[in-house]
Structures are given as C-alpha cells and as structure tokens.
Amino acid sequence: MRGQLHLWIAQRVTAAFLALAVAVHLVTIIIAVRGGLSAAEILARTRGSEAWLLFYAGFALAAGLHAAIGLRAIAAEWLGWRGRGLDIAWLGIGLLTALFGIRAAWGLYHG
Amino acid sequence: METLKVRIWRGDAAGGAFSAYEVPARENQTVLDVVSEIQREQEPALAYRFACRVGMCGSCAMEVNGRARWTCRTHVKRVAKPGEALTLRPLPHLPVIRDLATDMAPFFDKWARAKGSFQPKDAPDGAVPEDFAVVPPGSKPRREADAGIECIGCGVCYASCDVVGWNPDYLGPAALNRAWTLVNDVRDGARRARLDAVSGDAGCHSCHSTQSCTERCPKGLDPSSAIAGLKRSLFWDALLGRRG
Known part of the structure; x- marks a missing residue:
C-alpha cells in the first residue's frame, strides 16, 4: 500500500514538472524555428550545454514514469492486470522509456 | 385514468429478467409509492427494501431509468416524462438478493x-x-x-x-x-x-x-x-x- 502511495505521489510530482517542461519545450521550439533553424545550428546550441542536458534528461525521466504509472492504472481497471510483479514490470517499462529519451538528450549534448 | 408503465427487474444472484406492470398515473407519486403499489396490488412476492419513507434511513435506493436514486424522495414526474415508462433495477455493484433488494x-x-x-x-x-x-x-x-x-x-x-x-x-x-x-x-x-x-x-x-x-x-x-x-x-x- 505504501508502494502504491509512492507511485501516486510520483505521478503527481511528474505531472507538475511536465506541465512546466512541456510549456518550455513548445515555446522553445516555436521561438527557435521562427527565423529558420538547421540541425547544425540546434546542435551548436545544445552541445556542451549542461542546462539543456539536465532539462531534457529530467523531461524524459518524468515522461517515462508518468506514462507508465498511468498505463498501469488503465491496465488494472480495464484488463484486471494487478499485482506486485506487474508493478515492477511497469516501473521497468517507465525507466526504459525514460532511458531512450535520456539517450537522445545525451546525443544532443555530446554528439 | 392514465396509466404508468413500469418495468421491474426480477430475479436473484443467478440471473433474471424484466417484468412489465401498469399502475394508475397519479399527480403526486414517488417511485417508492409505485413499487409499493405494485407489491400490494399485483405482485406480492416482489422483493424490495424501505423503512422510513422520508429520506432518512437510506434503505430504498434502486436504479431508476439508468441512475441510482433514493426512491422515497424521487417523484415519478421528475424522472419520467408523461407517457414514458419507469425502468427499475437493483443497485449496481452490489450482489442481488432478490428482485430490487441488494446485499449491502x-x-x-x-x-x-x-x-x-x-x-x-x-x-x-x-x-x-x-x-x-x-x-x-x-x-x-x-x-x-x-x-x-x-x-x-x-x-x-x-x-x-x-x-x-x-x-x-x-x-x-x-x-x-x-x-x-x-x-x-x-x-x-x-x-x-x-x-x-x-x-x-x-x-x-x-x-x-x-x-x-x-x-x-x-x-x-x-x-x-x-x-x-x-x-x-x-x-x-x-x-x-x-x-x-
């Protein structure tokens, strides 16, 4: 039950962070491409920038966890998939999804 | 006198079906009045539950035309337009004992x-x-x-x-x-x-x-x-x- 409380808290906290992060992400895209922007110019800005790495790594982690916890609730309610084993599997799926995003953020920083 | 058509789910935990009844349509009648009239005049074996009839005891809830309601304080004309039938079922999400009575x-x-x-x-x-x-x-x-x-x-x-x-x-x-x-x-x-x-x-x-x-x-x-x-x-x- 404590684990379930913590999953719920994780989803609320990631939701609050995502609300902010999605806004920053979209506004940045709109501002950045207004005058036309090439991939090379994007990379020039993100490469070596710890701030963008941290922001997008955090974004990916929050999105991965938030989505997995949400899917866990849908699977429990609609398919009756419940149990500790499945909870661990959902956590794994969330972290794996996050890892793909973090890898992309690392690529922009380091690549 | 106009009549009110009423469909009541009858059965038990194993299953059931709707039975149709007709009662006089009155100016002022609650859903519980209708159920009581059917039980007293037409279907003595109909199972349902009530006690206070004034919205205090919480015994008489049923599903009325698709919505759970307290039947003693629900006037028929508030839930069914003139000529429309009443459809009564036991409360959802609870085991049925018999007819409209659920196991609370x-x-x-x-x-x-x-x-x-x-x-x-x-x-x-x-x-x-x-x-x-x-x-x-x-x-x-x-x-x-x-x-x-x-x-x-x-x-x-x-x-x-x-x-x-x-x-x-x-x-x-x-x-x-x-x-x-x-x-x-x-x-x-x-x-x-x-x-x-x-x-x-x-x-x-x-x-x-x-x-x-x-x-x-x-x-x-x-x-x-x-x-x-x-x-x-x-x-x-x-x-x-x-x-x-």
Missing part, C-alpha cells in the same frame, strides 16, 4: 475496512472521558467533518462510481467520505491507522475525481472532495516524513 454487506464491510468507527483519543478501551471535548464549530477541521457527516448510507454513490465497477476491492465514496470526517474529528486518535487503511489502489488513490458520487448523492454531500482531502493529507504526510 460488502458496502458496509468497506466502511469497517476504512476504519469508519470513532476511536476516542482521550478514552481508550471505551472509557468515559473525564470532561467534554471543546470543539469550536467554526474551526476548519470541524467544518470539514460537518460537510460529510450527514451520510445516510444509501449506497447511491457506491452504485454510481465507475471505479467500484472496475475494482471490486475499491473502498468507494461513502467509506472514504466517512474516513475523512473522522480524520477531521479532533477527538479521534486513529488518524494514522485510518490514513494507512484508505491509502493505495483499493483506497483514495484509485479515485479519478469524475465526481459521479457528488453529482448523485441525494443528501448533496461531496465525497469527491473528501477523497481529495485524504489524498492531500497522505501526500503531505509522506512528503514531510510523517508516515515513517
């Missing part, structure tokens, strides 16, 4: 699981406290408790809740509302155990705040806000390390 035991068992009984702080083991507790009626916790205290246990919120339908272990709006009134009772000493009991997937954290309970509560209570209060208390307790 799972509903009240969940009140017990949510630790819905008062645990006096100053008087363990049922002892009588030395003095009266002074509880200012205008204080915030008392107002929170007062907001949910008038529940009559009719089960309308429970029958209207999608989450109860999806998860049979879910405590449901009434039990969680009761827990919230006690969490806000300053004389109660079981806050921590109660919050533990209402935490998690079977408790307040499964609620999606769709508010059917609040929408349909015949007493105008707001179990949805009570559940939000439980979530808020558990959130801050966990974050501030008050839960160990």
Whole structure:
C-alpha cells in the first residue's frame, strides 16, 4: 500500500514538472524555428550545454514514469492486470522509456 | 385514468429478467409509492427494501431509468416524462438478493475496512472521558467533518462510481467520505491507522475525481472532495516524513 502511495505521489510530482517542461519545450521550439533553424545550428546550441542536458534528461525521466504509472492504472481497471510483479514490470517499462529519451538528450549534448 | 408503465427487474444472484406492470398515473407519486403499489396490488412476492419513507434511513435506493436514486424522495414526474415508462433495477455493484433488494454487506464491510468507527483519543478501551471535548464549530477541521457527516448510507454513490465497477476491492465514496470526517474529528486518535487503511489502489488513490458520487448523492454531500482531502493529507504526510 505504501508502494502504491509512492507511485501516486510520483505521478503527481511528474505531472507538475511536465506541465512546466512541456510549456518550455513548445515555446522553445516555436521561438527557435521562427527565423529558420538547421540541425547544425540546434546542435551548436545544445552541445556542451549542461542546462539543456539536465532539462531534457529530467523531461524524459518524468515522461517515462508518468506514462507508465498511468498505463498501469488503465491496465488494472480495464484488463484486471494487478499485482506486485506487474508493478515492477511497469516501473521497468517507465525507466526504459525514460532511458531512450535520456539517450537522445545525451546525443544532443555530446554528439 | 392514465396509466404508468413500469418495468421491474426480477430475479436473484443467478440471473433474471424484466417484468412489465401498469399502475394508475397519479399527480403526486414517488417511485417508492409505485413499487409499493405494485407489491400490494399485483405482485406480492416482489422483493424490495424501505423503512422510513422520508429520506432518512437510506434503505430504498434502486436504479431508476439508468441512475441510482433514493426512491422515497424521487417523484415519478421528475424522472419520467408523461407517457414514458419507469425502468427499475437493483443497485449496481452490489450482489442481488432478490428482485430490487441488494446485499449491502460488502458496502458496509468497506466502511469497517476504512476504519469508519470513532476511536476516542482521550478514552481508550471505551472509557468515559473525564470532561467534554471543546470543539469550536467554526474551526476548519470541524467544518470539514460537518460537510460529510450527514451520510445516510444509501449506497447511491457506491452504485454510481465507475471505479467500484472496475475494482471490486475499491473502498468507494461513502467509506472514504466517512474516513475523512473522522480524520477531521479532533477527538479521534486513529488518524494514522485510518490514513494507512484508505491509502493505495483499493483506497483514495484509485479515485479519478469524475465526481459521479457528488453529482448523485441525494443528501448533496461531496465525497469527491473528501477523497481529495485524504489524498492531500497522505501526500503531505509522506512528503514531510510523517508516515515513517
């Protein structure tokens, strides 16, 4: 039950962070491409920038966890998939999804 | 005299079907009046439940034209247009005993699981406290408790809740509302155990705040806000390390 409380808290906290992060992400895209922007110019800005790495790594982690916890609730309610084993599997799926995003953020920083 | 067409689900836990009846359409008649008339005049074996007939006891809830309602305070003309039929079923999400009578035991068992009984702080083991507790009626916790205290246990919120339908272990709006009134009772000493009991997937954290309970509560209570209060208390307790 404590684990379930913590999953719920994780989803609320990631939701609050995502609300902010999605806004920053979209506004940045709109501002950045207004005058036309090439991939090379994007990379020039993100490469070596710890701030963008941290922001997008955090974004990916929050999105991965938030989505997995949400899917866990849908699977429990609609398919009756419940149990500790499945909870661990959902956590794994969330972290794996996050890892793909973090890898992309690392690529922009380091690549 | 005009007649009112009524379809009543008849059967038991093994299954059943609708039976059709007709009663005189009167200017003033409640759904419970109609059911009583059918039982007395046409179908003596019809099973249903009522006691007070004035909206106090919470016994007579049924599903009326697709919505759970207290039938003693529901006028037919409020739920069926002239010429429209009444369709009555037992409350959803509860085992059927027979016809319109459901077994309320799972509903009240969940009140017990949510630790819905008062645990006096100053008087363990049922002892009588030395003095009266002074509880200012205008204080915030008392107002929170007062907001949910008038529940009559009719089960309308429970029958209207999608989450109860999806998860049979879910405590449901009434039990969680009761827990919230006690969490806000300053004389109660079981806050921590109660919050533990209402935490998690079977408790307040499964609620999606769709508010059917609040929408349909015949007493105008707001179990949805009570559940939000439980979530808020558990959130801050966990974050501030008050839960160990």
